[in-house]
Amino acid sequence: MGLDGSPESRAAAEWAAREAKLRGLPIKLVHVWEPVPEPMAHVPLLGAETLRHWTERIPRETAEGIRLRHPGVEITSEQIAGQPAETLGRVANGVLHHAARPVAVVPHRA
Secondary structure, three states, rough: OEEEHHHHHHHHHHHHHHHHHHOOOOOEEEEEOOOHHHHHOOHHHHHHHHHHHHHHHHHHHHHHHHHOOOOOOOEEEEEEEEOOOHHHHHHHHHHHOOOOOOOOOOOOOO
């Protein structure tokens, strides 16, 4: 499932964890981060390493929280460099068009 750190994606991760536990299945969190363009990579506050550090926190902290709230659910996470909308859009379209099972869209409740 795609994860961007937003309340909506965290709600979807919680929903996925509950479903995974009910069905005895693992879940995979996928976070796409957009690399900093070369000229900006040298700016101390926005450097590539700083951005990567902060973006690594999103899947790691989400997975840790899910493990605490849903013991027994196997969770893996993957981080992919690229443009989030493009990368996750390809994944979502592939899932929607080729899924053998239902696909859920989970809204965030404020």
